[in-house]
Amino acid sequence: MYIATIDTGTTNTRIKVWHDGTVCGQAAAAVGVRDTVLTGSRVKLEQGVRACLEAALAEAGISREKLGLVLASGMITANVGLCEVPHVPAPAGVREVARGMVSAVIPEVLDGPIWFVPGVKNAVGKVSLETCEEMDMMRGEEVETIGIMAQLGLTGPALVALPGSHSKYISIDETGRITGCLTTLAGELLDVITHHTLLADALGGAFADAINPAMLRQGAAYARAVGLSRLCFTTRILHLFTDLSRNDKANFLLGAVLAADLVALRGSRAIKIGPEIPVWVAGKPELRQALTLLFGDDPHFRGRVCEVDDAVLQNAAGVGAIAVARARGLV
Incomplete structure (x- = not known):
């Protein structure tokens, strides 16, 4: 067929x-x-x-x-x-x-x-100011997650990380079911800061093209200490008063933006994950490598952290959709 x-x-x-x-x-x-x-x-x-x-x-x-x-x-x-x-x-x-x-x-x-x-949504009754932080939803990432699990032979429990314009973090239980997701605007935020703020000059209007672990970690640490907004201006200070390369400064900002995602994972009620849960990180190479490194550094996450190969992600949506169709009896 x-x-x-x-x-x-x-x-x-x-x-x-x-x-x-x-x-x-x-x-x-x-x-x-x-x-x-x-x-x-x-x-x-x-x-x-x-x-x-x-x-x-x-x-x-x-x-x-x-x-x-x-x-x-x-x-x-x-x-x-x-x-x-x-x-x-x-x-x-x-x-x-x-x-x-x-x-x-x-x-x-x-x-x-x-x-x-x-798509799949978190199980929340009535959404209000008191419960809105518990709600999240996805369309497309559910089949990607199913496809990744099928290709890698995963069952669960696990956390699947899909960094991108809208980064998705998807929790899987021991039976392989999606129990919830958490979304951030990490990629869009990075794009706006890089191209449409004063930092476009400091960053040359471009993202990090090679991961510098030291600068990535520095950005994450600064953001945790003083917040993302202050870190953004600090990137301009580094541009004006140091000889750091464009890629160094881009890594500094990337580390800060991704560190905010980990803060959300630790504090959000949208998904519930234990510290020993294995983490599987997919996405574009630079984002995947950076997020894998920061997960590995974070003492809250003590489970193994693995990268998902590009070839697996490229076919994940199709493999997942076909698996769902098979469960429906269409294949």
């Missing part, structure tokens, strides 16, 4: 065509749910997903008629996506996520049905 997996986020869509567990065609497009928000219409998203699917099929050398199953996950299931699907409340494993799948025909994208995989 040929299976297409659609992974649509805020700004990008990635589609892979699978046959017998192997990717035989893939394509990506700079289109996501942000286009729906900006234009007030789903037309650009529909057209972009359709074109991306056709490109993936062309690379696979097959026609749409040969597709036996089409799966979609990520922000494509949000209210600004193509088919809104309610979140499944945690704890949620493969079976619970599978039960929440919804089939819909979007003729502007494909003549046949598309199966949409739901």
Whole structure:
């Protein structure tokens, strides 16, 4: 059976065509749910997903008629996506996520049905000022987590870290179920500080391109002592009065931003994790390496800390979506 997996986020869509567990065609497009928000219409998203699917099929050398199953996950299931699907409340494993799948025909994208995989949300009753810190949710990271666990043969308990524009920290229990998640804006915050503040001059408008452990640790320590806002200005002081390199200063800022994530993990009520829990860190190489180092330094986290290989992460969303479809009896 040929299976297409659609992974649509805020700004990008990635589609892979699978046959017998192997990717035989893939394509990506700079289109996501942000286009729906900006234009007030789903037309650009529909057209972009359709074109991306056709490109993936062309690379696979097959026609749409040969597709036996089409799966979609990520922000494509949000209210600004193509088919809104309610979140499944945690704890949620493969079976619970599978039960929440919804089939819909979007003729502007494909003549046949598309199966949409739901996201997962924390189990909180009524959200208020008193309980809002306990709430969190995800769309797309649940299949990535399931896919990472499947490829690595993990069960749990574990903490899966997915640093990025919106960094996600996902707790897994001993049965392999997602028990909750915590989200930060680490990547977006880093982007704004680097490109749209006075620090653009100090950093050359660029992120760290090689990890400097000493500067990363210094940034984390400074931020814990004086806070992120003061550290940001300290980065400018270092620019004006020292001969530190651009990459050194970028590492200093990166360490501070990621240290704030670890503070959130220690103090948040969104997820509950013990100090001995193993941590698996995925994401882009620099973010992954930096976060792995800081987890290893933090005395609160005493479990082993492992990096997830790029190849595992690249296929995680598709592998996870197919695992969910298998639990639904579609494969």
